[in-house]
Amino acid sequence: MAYPEKIRNLYQGLVKAIQDAGLFKQERFIHSPQAADIEVEFPAGAPLKKVINMCSNNYLGLSSHPDVVKAAHEGLESRGYGMSSVRFICGTQDIHRELERRMTEFLGTEDTLLFPSCMDANAGVFEAVLTKDDVMISDRLVHASLIDGIRLCSAMHDTYKHSDMAHLEEKLQLHADKRLKMVITDGVFSMDGDTAKLDEMVALGEKYDAMLLVDDSHSSGFIGKTGRGTHEKCGVMGKIDIITTTFGKALGGASGGCVSGRRELVEMCRQRARPYLFSNTIAPVVVSGVLKVMEILSASTERRDKLEKNAAYWRKGLTEAGFVLREGDTPIVPVMLFNAKLSQDFSKALYDEGIYAIGFFFPVVPQGQARIRTQISAGHEIHHLDRALDAFIKVGKKFNILGKTKQEIIQMYGM
Amino acid sequence: MEGLKDIILQYVTKEYLEDDSEPLNFDTPLISGGIVDSFSMVSLKRFLENRYNIQIPDDKATPEAFDSVNKIAVLVEEFVGKKG
Numbered sequence: 001m002a003y004p005e006k007i008r009n010l011y012q013g014l015v016k017a018i019q020d021a022g023l024f025k026q027e028r029f030i031h032s033p034q035a036a037d038i039e040v041e042f043p044a045g046a047p048l049k050k051v052i053n054m055c056s057n058n059y060l061g062l063s064s065h066p067d068v069v070k071a072a073h074e075g076l077e078s079r080g081y082g083m084s085s086v087r088f089i090c091g092t093q094d095i096h097r098e099l100e101r102r103m104t105e106f107l108g109t110e111d112t113l114l115f116p117s118c119m120d121a122n123a124g125v126f127e128a129v130l131t132k133d134d135v136m137i138s139d140r141l142v143h144a145s146l147i148d149g150i151r152l153c154s155a156m157h158d159t160y161k162h163s164d165m166a167h168l169e170e171k172l173q174l175h176a177d178k179r180l181k182m183v184i185t186d187g188v189f190s191m192d193g194d195t196a197k198l199d200e201m202v203a204l205g206e207k208y209d210a211m212l213l214v215d216d217s218h219s220s221g222f223i224g225k226t227g228r229g230t231h232e233k234c235g236v237m238g239k240i241d242i243i244t245t246t247f248g249k250a251l252g253g254a255s256g257g258c259v260s261g262r263r264e265l266v267e268m269c270r271q272r273a274r275p276y277l278f279s280n281t282i283a284p285v286v287v288s289g290v291l292k293v294m295e296i297l298s299a300s301t302e303r304r305d306k307l308e309k310n311a312a313y314w315r316k317g318l319t320e321a322g323f324v325l326r327e328g329d330t331p332i333v334p335v336m337l338f339n340a341k342l343s344q345d346f347s348k349a350l351y352d353e354g355i356y357a358i359g360f361f362f363p364v365v366p367q368g369q370a371r372i373r374t375q376i377s378a379g380h381e382i383h384h385l386d387r388a389l390d391a392f393i394k395v396g397k398k399f400n401i402l403g404k405t406k407q408e409i410i411q412m413y414g415m
Numbered sequence: 416m417e418g419l420k421d422i423i424l425q426y427v428t429k430e431y432l433e434d435d436s437e438p439l440n441f442d443t444p445l446i447s448g449g450i451v452d453s454f455s456m457v458s459l460k461r462f463l464e465n466r467y468n469i470q471i472p473d474d475k476a477t478p479e480a481f482d483s484v485n486k487i488a489v490l491v492e493e494f495v496g497k498k499g
Contacts, residue, residue, distance in 0.1 A: 140455075150454075158457045174461055 022340065028356075033064035034253060036379040040356060052384050054357040054374045057249035059222050059331055060293075060303045061379025067296065068252055068289045075288020083281045087114070088270075091281030099287050102294045103260055107220070107228060107245075108237040111266040114287075116279045118217050118246035118257030119145040124273030125213070125244060125259050126153035130182060135175040137210070138184035139163065141192070146184055146215055155182075162189075165200045172208040181208065182241075187216035187230030188223060191365050191373065193332030195223070198234035211241040211265075217257070218332065221250035222304040222378075227297055241265060247286070252293040256282040307331055307378040310385060314376050317389045322403035323396060331376040335392070336369070338406065339413035343370035346395055353391035368415035419491060423484045426462055431455060441484040456481050463487070469494040 018024050028042040034056060039048045062068055075095070085091035096114055103112040115121040122145040126136060134155040138146065141162045150157050158175065160168040168183065175181055183205060185196040198214065205212045216229040224232025231240045242261035247254060259269050269276060296303070311331040318325055324336040337343045343359030350357050350372070361370035376385075396402040401409050420441055428439055431451050445451040451459070460476050463469070471494055480490050 147454075156457055157454050158461075159455050171458065174458060174465070 022344070034058050035064050036061070036377060036381070036384050038356065042351070049351075049354070051351065051354050051356040052380075052388050053377075054355055054388055056253075056375060056377065057218070058253050058377050058379060059218075059250040059307055059375070060297075061307075061377050062250070062293050062296065062303070063253035065293075065296070068292045071292030072285050072289040075291075076285045079284035079288065081285065082283055085281060086278060087276060087281045093284060093287070095284060095287045095291065096281065099291055099294070100258070102291065103258055106294060106298065107243055107260045108231070109240075109243060109260040110263040112258050112260040113266050113269050113273075113276060114282055115257045115259065115273070115275055116282060117248065117255055118215065118244055119148075120275030120279060121244045121257045121259045121273075122146050122149040122215060123152060124149065124275040125242060125269055126150055126155065126182075127274070128269045128272040129242075129265050130155040130180060132156075133178065134180040134182065135178040136182050136184055137168065137171045137175065139186065139189075139196070141189050142184060142186050143190060143215055143217070146186070150184070155180075163194065163197060165197060165204065168201070169204055169208075172204060172210055176208070181210035182213055183210050184213045185215070186218070187214045187243075188218040188330050188332065190218050190332065191334065191360065191371075192326050193328040193330045193334060194326065195219075195230055195233065195328070195330065198230055198236050198240070202234075202236045202239045205241075212239075213242040213244065213261075214240050215244045217244070217246040217249055218330070220245040221293075221297055222307050223330065226301055227304040247282075247290045247293075251297075252286075252289050254286045254289055256286055256290065303378040307376065310378065310380050310382075311376040313382065314374065314385050314389070317385065318374075318392065321389065321393050321396065323392070323401070324404075324406055324409065326371075333374045333376065334371040335374060336371050336406065336409075337401070337413075338368055338370055338410050338415060340370045342399065342409075342413045343372060346372055346399060349395040349398060350391055353394060355388050355391040357388075368410075420484050420488045422466070423463075423487050423491075426459065427451070427484065430458060430462075439484070441488075443484070444482055445484075446478040446482050451481070453478055459487070463491055467491060467495050469497075 028040050030038050030040055031048055032039040036053055038051060038053045040051055041048055079093055079095060083091040100112040100114060126149045130153055132154040136150055136155050136157045138159050139162055140159045158171055160171050183201060188195050201212055219229040221227050223230050231237050242259060242265055244259050245257060247256040259266055315333050326334040337346055340361035343361050347357060347359040357372050357374055359372050424439060460471055464471060481487055
């Protein structure tokens with residue numbers, strides 16, 4: 001097909017504009033399994049460098065766990081590499097249904113349906129269960145995948161201010177005339193690390209006959225006393241109508257996701273959700289690995305307990321060092337820098353010190369709220385956290401931000 | 416219509432602005448200025464429809480027509496006028 005110079009120039013201009021705006025994303029090549037200690041090639045062609053990973057979603061340290069790897073090998077041998085089919089034609093093995101049963105039991109729901117990813121689960125769930133007569137009311141900071149799913153659905157969409165329950169109630173009243181109302185939130189918000197007020201949301205849902213959907217991707221496996229998720233932490237197990245979650249983070253970190261919840265809603269997804277209907281089944285090797293993860297988590301809370309202790313240790317260390325943090329009690333600990341360039345310079349200086357942590361800035365987070373998002377893992381040992389803390393303090397001193405308030409940092413570096 | 420612009424301004428301020436934001440005026444670009452996203456326009460539209468007992472068709476509720484308090488007031492007056 002035609003790809004003349006003028007089209008090439010157009011795209012080259014777009015790429016350059018992204019570079020000029022300082023928004024160009026570059027991958028860093030990791031030459032080792034995912035873990036607390038990794039070997040990285042960055043920039044491309046540079047010699048390998050051993051660094052401590054402080055920014056993965058490998059919350060439980062199971063991504064390269066020997067038992068999970070072994071189970072995946074066994075699954076590969078016994079069930080093969082691929083299924084060459086979507087689920088409903090000839091892509092469902094016994095282990096797919098087994099994993100759905102395990103997730104239903106773990107999450108305390110009525111039924112579960114696997115999707116190729118949680119992005120796909122979120123993309124498909126709304127149009128499968130809602131119509132133009134309904135309304136979706138979402139927190140203003142929900143994950144991009146929820147926003148995409150909402151966009152694909154014909155129901156009306158409105159938002160409420162982040163975690164503002166009075167505002168949510170106003171919206172439930174405003175849309176009282178709609179056939180169905182669905183409130184949508186992340187369980188733990190990925191950029192800030194705070195937890196949705198699910199107990200209050202369930203109460204509002206009961207008062208106004210609204211369903212509640214929670215994306216628990218940054219919670220499943222470790223939030224709550226036995227790691228079931230934010231619904232366990234908030235004391236509302238069995239009261240969330242739909243939970244979407246991923247196997248791509250704490251639960252082995254490979255890929256795949258699911259919709260879990262009320263039986264009829266899950267069945268509607270099985271009948272109508274397009275990413276389920278038109279995309280391949282999760283590979284047997286991944287399903288086998290996740291089944292082992294669920295076995296490990298059901299047998300003991302040791303890993304989530306260690307993660308909780310690690311996260312508290314890390315947060316305390318950073319606080320005492322004088323960093324400005326986002327409030328929270330999850331393994332996501334954002335170190336606030338406010339200025340976009342500062343976040344990039346800080347990240348680079350950390351890398352020079354052997355610490356891998358990424359700076360986030362607009363449009364990933366709101367304007368003027370740039371940060372280093374640190375993520376703690378049960379795979380971290382105290383010596384990892386101590387070394388990372390030393391590096392943060394060294395770099396924090398270099399940029400003169402320790403003990404400084406938000407206003408003082410903004411005064412020095414701008415928004 | 417008396418007070419219409421003030422009512423819209425008050426609603427937009429309460430609904431969309433954070434506590435430390437710059438105050439708005441009747442001409443502040445709301446959507447093109449990134450203050451209101453197209454998703455959040457829905458609540459403003461519904462608020463106006465409920466408050467003034469009108470129906471604004473979707474093809475009239477464009478980002479352009481909702482881009483400032485002055486423009487929104489023109490739109491609302493058009494439909495309140497039709498109703499009368």
